[in-house]
Amino acid sequence: MADFFTDVPGRIAVAGTDPGDGLGFRVYDPDRIVAGRRMEDQLRIAVCYWHSFNWPGSDIFGDGTFDRPWLGATDDPMAAAFAKQDAAFEFFQKLGTPFYCFHDVDMAPAGSTLEESRANLDVLVDRAQEKQELTGVRLLWGTANAFSHPRFAAGAATNPNPEMFAYAATQVRNALRATHRLGGENYVLWGGREGYETLLNTDMRQENDHLARFLELVADYKRSIGFTGMLLLEPKPQEPTKHQYDYDSATIHGFLDRYDLLDEYRVNIEVNHATLAGHSFHHEVAYALGNGLFGSIDANRGDPQNGWDTDQFPNSVEELSLGMYEIIRSGGFTTGGFNFDTKLRRQSMDRTDLFHGHIGGIDTLAQSLLVAEALIDDGVLDAGRTARYADWNGTLGRKIFEETTTLDSIADEATSTNLDPHPVSGRQEYLENEVNRVIWSTT
């Protein structure tokens, strides 16, 4: 199965070099220095196992359409997992990106018992370790899928049946251990069905207590095995459940604070989940950065006319540049990166389409990174914000925060000086034009 992607004979050409086979990056050049770091080290791109190598291109109305010979080519699930892993690493290497991500069941088939599942995962992890050493590809994060199997229909940690909690805990224990063995830089928990369909049968408060207990156990286990990577929660407002507990970054923030878990977890923000929550990507990133919660990104985009998680490849520099600007001006990623949690459209059935999707998405991120650097260097947004809040450094601004200040003292002074403040322009259109000026002139 080696050399499955036969239309792509070697590594994809980076920007500035001749793409002999016609497939090349137009902007992404790993060694180009942007905002003080190599582009590769700023973006820390990862390819995801699940959408790219597990999913056959099926939807709720139809079967798989993709040319993926490792899916179903053999009745032996372990042989199929080996073939899939070969294809995945061939793809990572040809694309030339530094990281990948996986769920336990993406990498290894579930067995008929928990013990068999763990043993299967161990075999595939050994194999992954060899391939990582051979190719230099590293693990951005691992995770456990505790949402697909029918046993998790009513949730994993929030399932009314404690046996499901224990089952999910076993999966997470094994996946976290695998992530640690593979040198993963983070471990992600996406609460796929941690939410509810109807309050007629749901005790929300109790389910939240169970989720917090789960997260506490995971954090303790992480420390007990010496895993120094970051634990990340991935917000999503709904889908598959009607209402998910990890709605958005602010909801997760409140939850972690309430259960005294703020030191243990950060967030993995997905672009399409931000928009499903009624926010922009920019908002979610700025909230997480501003509250010490920022961890990593699942790069993708939604469809503005659809109300679900279409997980398309990112292609809008406008959409990504402002989020990128916040990330880079705050010092960039530490353990996080941009994971392509992205799906091809069902009609993109050629094996080479997987390259086109990733190349376009990576170039979009690379161009957004250049825009972010240019926005920082230009200074127009920082200068505008600084000027807008400047009065808080003045006499009144400072006095409001003095300990002796009371509501009465503020009101008395305002009344006696006959305070009559005048509003000033927020200059939104001016700033939008300035951002476009920078976007349009960045090369």
Ligand code: XLS
């Ligand atoms: C689904 C999520 C999922 C997580 C990993 O919407 O994005 O893919 O990233 O479980």
Ligand code: NI
């Ligand atoms: Ni995701």
Ligand code: NI
């Ligand atoms: Ni998603």
